[in-house]
Structure formats: C-alpha cells, structure tokens
Amino acid sequence: MVPKTAVILAAGLGTRMGERPKGLVKVAGREILYRTMHLLQKNGVKRFVIVTNERYAGLYREFIEEHGLNAELVINPEPEKGNGHSLHLAKDYVSGRFVLVMSDHVYGEEFIREALMGSGLIADRKPRWTDVGEATRVRVKNGRVEETGKSLNEWDAVDTGFFVLDGTIFEITEALEREREGDYSMSDVVKRARLEVTFLDGLPWIDVDTPEDLKRARRMLVKTAVKGTGDGFISRHLNRKISTEISYLLAEKVTPNQMTVVTFALGIISAFLTLLSLPLAGILYQISSILDGVDGELARAQMMTSRFGGYIDSLLDRYVDGAFLAFLAYSTLTKPLWYLIALLALLGSVMVSYSTERFKAAYGKDAYSSIPALRKLPGKRDERIFLTMLFLLYPVETSVKALFLLLAIITNLRVVMTAWLIGRKKS
DSSP states (O other): OOOSEEEEEEOOOOGGGTSOOGGGOEETTEEHHHHHHHHHHHTTOOEEEEEEETTTHHHHHHHHHHHTOOEEEEEESOTTSOHHHHHHTTGGGOOSSEEEEETTEEEOHHHHHHHTTOOEEEEESSOSSSOTTTSOEEEEETTEEEEEETTOSSOSEEEEEEEEEOTTHHHHHHHHHHHHTTOOOHHHHHHHHTOBEEEOOSOSEEEOOSHHHHHHHHHHHHHTTSOSSOOOHHIIIIIHHHHHHHHHHHTTTOOHHHHHHHHHHHHHHHHHHTTTOHHHHHHHHHHHHHHHHHHHHHHHHTTOOOHHHHHHHHHHHHHHHHHHHHHHHHHHOOSHHHHHHHHHHHHHHHHHHHHHHHHHHHHSSOHHHHOGGGGGSSOOHHHHHHHHHHHHHSOOHHHHHHHHHHHHHHHHHHHHHHHHHHHHHHO
16 A cells, blocks of 8 residues: 655755755756655655755745645754654654655656555665665665665665655664664664665666766656657657757756747748758658657656647647648649549558547557557658658659658558557457
8 A cells, every 4th residue: 555645854955966955956847856746646645744954944845835735844953963863853743654755866757656565675776877886785685674885895786765664663763863862874774674675676766966966867857758659660769869868958948848849840841841952851851750759758857748738749740741741742743643642641641640549539548558569560650751751862753752652551551450450459
C-alpha cells in the first residue's frame, strides 16, 4: 500500500549552490521540490512534511502557497547538524508508513512509481545518471544494510535518497539523539537500523549538489522524456539523437507551445519552398520533422504535458504534411493520373495517423502499446518525411513521380495492415 505522507529533508544551507535552498532550484523550468511532490501526489501521496531551516522557511512557505500543496513546515533551528536530526524533528508529524526523500534529488516518474512499492532504503545497483564518486554507497547482507558511506571501496549499490519507513525508525533517531547530541547523518540512522533494502536498478534519479549536477539532471530529464512508443525507424535512429540535444539546450529557455509554433512555421515554409527549390524544401521539411520531437520532449521534461497540447500538435502536423504534398504536386505534376496518385499519397499520409488515433478513441488505449506489431510497419511520419527529402535532393520528373507512387502504396498499405492487425487482436 502506498504511504500517504512524505517527509522531505530540506534543512541544508546549500553552500555549493550559492547558499540557495536546493529544493527550490529549477531544473528544466521546474523546482526540484515541485517535481518530487507532484510525482508523489500523482502516485498516491496526500500530505507532506518539509523540514527546513529558519533562513529558508519563508521561501518554502511561499512555494507551498503558490502551488496549493498540502504541506506543513517543521523548522530545524540547528541545520548545521546532520540530516538524521532533521528526520527526528518530524517524528510528531507522521504515523505509520511514510516516505522520506531529500529535497535535492531529482527523480523520474517511473522511479517514484516503483519506489513507493518498496520498503526501507531504495538502492540502485546500476546508477546511470548520478556521480558514483560523490554518492553514498551501500553494502548489503541478507537483504539489509550492512555498511554505508561515501568512502566504501566494496559496495553493492548506491543510496538514492528515497526511503519507505515506519514509526520504528524514530526509536533509532531517539537513541542517536542521546548519544551524539543531535549531530548525526541519515547514513548513521540507516546503518544503526540495518534497514531493509529494495533494489531499483538503472531508473532515472540524480543527487544535485553542484551546478554541474544540475546540467546532468537536465540531460537526464530530456533523455528520459522521449516518447516510449510510436516513433518510427528514422526517429529512433536519427531524429531523437538530434532533437534531445536541442531540447537540452532549450529546456530552460523555451516553452513547448513556442516550439510547436516554430516547428509548424518551418513546415509551412518548406511547403512554399517547393515552388522555388525542391532540394531546399526537402531539407527544411526534414529539419521540421526533427524539431517536431522537441515540443513533446520539452513538455515532458518541464512537466507541462496536456491532452490539448498533444491534440493541437497532431492537427498542425496534418496541415504541414497536407500543405507540403499539395504544393509539391502543384509545382511538379501536370497529368490527371499523377494528380490522382498524389491525392492517394496525401490521403494515405493523413489516414496513417487517423487509424491509430481512432483506435485510441474507440478502445481507450495506445495502439502501439496494445499491438506492438504496429511499430514494425513502415510508413510513419518521420519515415515518410525522410524519404521525401531523399527523393527531392536530386529532383527530376521521374523521381517526384516515384515519390508520390511510393508514398501512396506505403501509406495505404500500412492503413490496411493496421486495420487487419487491430481486427485480429480484437476478434
């Protein structure tokens, strides 16, 4: 069962971040703490207890009010002491099972969803994003913490700063309070308690201690913001490699809506360019296809996704594709037969998207997740645009006709195969 309360330790002075509260530092346009709290809320946590210091209490209070969060502050008057003491100060504010997280850790949604189902210390045996040299390492024996610390030479996993605990942990902190006069770390608590360990390997998370860590966190958020299903061959092997680098550079500067407008404008310009230069039109069309992934990547990295945004993006893509093929036919074709073939290519291009979107509307599921075989069918938008660019780089009358004929065959055959696969799945 998912705990309903989360304790967030945010009493550090942030000396390596210019003495700013690290939880309120933004990465990809969102405060670190907002990301954690939003994802915890999304997955069932209802209430938050934030332990902070007197200097930053006002800033955190404003943050809570601005976002309408169900959270209360606990003041640590001695933030120079270890963060284990901060945990102890929360003992009167929680009961039963609760989540404990650090305010300076950035977590991906998949990590939080899985971590909430674990117990004790959540540890990672294959950390992909964090600096292992700076991380707290853990040695595990019989499923429990045997030793922990940053200087361990032999270790089994890395401490992710995420815990699922219960009230018995305060028996440990109470003893450490007496023994060490309140100055002890979470590592001391974990070691003394011999916490149970739950392994979550390779999922996105990172501890942000320095400006360099912020850059790594931004890259992690962008790289893991790639759409899970639905990308064609060209997107997987070319477009995404470029678009994620662009998204990384723009994540703090541009909104998804702004990027949607830019991409749409470039697509329409590429359509008009068919009247002037087919090679240039094809290249710009491909560039717009690459950039078409950026708005979605930014939306997911910046936590600004919306159904309406996806809806509008899909509509604009259809306008761009329709305009490009219509202008290309107008500028190159003269005989009625080829106008008919061009019309079939345009209709098929629209129907490729419509066939999968209509599945989602009818069955309430993503077509590519429900029917994995659809991912292998050729003719997705990224593949069609790349093919179009190739045929237009050295344009002659036969190459343009061949392009329209190929698009007409591939797209309409794909629609037929999509309908057949769906029918076989649902029969």
